Amino acid sequence: MKSCYEELSAYENLIFWGGLYNIPKPELRAKAIETLGIVDLVNRKDDRIKTFSGGMKRRINIACSLLHNPRILVLDEPTVGVDPQNRNHIFEVIERLNSEGMTIIYTTHYMEEAERFCDRIAIIDTGQIVAQGTLKELRHISGIEDPDSRGTNLESIYLKLTGKELRD
């Protein structure tokens, strides 16, 4: 999913997506620059998205979602296929937004990411929520209580709750 217009520049994309929320123009322009700063793309603001790397595309994608100051941000696997530097930068942005009070719904296949960011975790298998709660509550639900022994991380809990059979 690209979710941005590849033939438009980063700045043009931000102005377009922000414009849909009827943000006054001067405010929108300032907000676009500010948001580009958050995702560290100010120096590439006039470049078309199609010239960006995968990681940069993820960052501009996040930026487009921030312009209207949403209370809830939904991120769908934002770090898939992204290099470590970009991945780290996305983590920093998420943590910053969360610390500023934004609720983030984060879907991922990387369990360590969920462990790192999420206050509450829902385990979904074949479209159904199998279990949800804090990490501690999930440990309790899965029956893996010992936090110091091997296999008590979220991945083990996930596999315990959903099984090891391959999914299509």
Added chain:
Amino acid sequence: MFKLFKKDLTLFLHDRRSVILSFFLPVILITLFAFAYGSIGSYNGRSEPVELLVADLDLTGSSKEIVNKIDSLEDIVVVVSDSVRSRELVIKGEYVSALIIYKGFQDSLKYGNSIPVELIYDRSREMEIGILQQNLISTIMSSTGKIIVNSSIERYMQDQFPDIDKNTRDAILKTAIRKDNNSLAVKWTSIVGERNDTKLGLIQAVAGTAILMLLFSVAGVGTSILEEKENGTIKRLLYSPLKGSTILYSKMLFAFFISVLQLTAMFLFAWLVLNMDMNVSMSGLILMIISTSFAVSSLGIFLAAIAKTRHQAQNLSTIIILVMSAIGGSMIPMFIMPAILQKIALVSVNYWGIQGFYDLFWRVLPLEEILPKILILMGIGVVMTILSIRLFRKRIMKL
């Protein structure tokens, strides 16, 4: 809506391929076709009889005999009319030709004067004219020639040889008719395309090519909806405060805008570079551009609406557009097509657009005469739009 429209415009301008396909390629094709159509030859593939208007102003035994003889021909169907109406119908393109038998026809035959018969015709309908030429002229000549020679020789022989027997007189008459019946001529008058300097081939090249290229451009706009669906931007738009219908309407508005711009650019090019005579009904031209753009853009969006993926839409559009353009007169002029294809052409949006532009530039008809074609184009647009909205709402514009 304006923001979406502006975004689409920016996207379009950023896409060099679309700009080249929309503006430069048609210009090159128009120029090439304009030269190619200048030397179109005749075609004999027609299987249906040609309808010929006949205005008999003489109403004598001789004129009625001629009309009956023409009507008995296999390749010609006589439609009786008056001279004024016949002229109007030929100018409007409803009939290819009209035979006017003027008052004094019988007397001219009797006294051996030149016969007052005129065939008015639309020279754009080359194939039908060819059929008329083959059948009509020989029939008129043989009939009128026989009457003229008969009466004049009969008069002469009665004066000079009053005592000659009937059999000898008939034999002399037969021989004389065979020798003399090719000296008569029907006046042929072209009455269409005389009021405007634009050549027929140029009108065909501009209108035919412009509509063909227009279909390709708007099909591209249509498939961009599917591209946005695949990219995820439609989903993102649907999460925004925008309504699904606004997204679709803005696409339609953009397709319509590009169509109007492209058609206008084509006619401007034809006027400035190819010397197309623009001394036509301006209101007619504007409404033709608007209605053609509306019909074509709606069709382009509809083609995208019936496809499931962008790739499918592109293939489907290419095939349907090429077929429709071929039968609708974009590639081959209608007047050299067989009659059956001319009937099938009625289902093509190209046909109505091209014929409307023919009415404007070739027949130089006023707005009220072109209005039916404009209304048909608008009707096609409305039907296609309604179908597209339904399909898009059902298949694309939902989360």
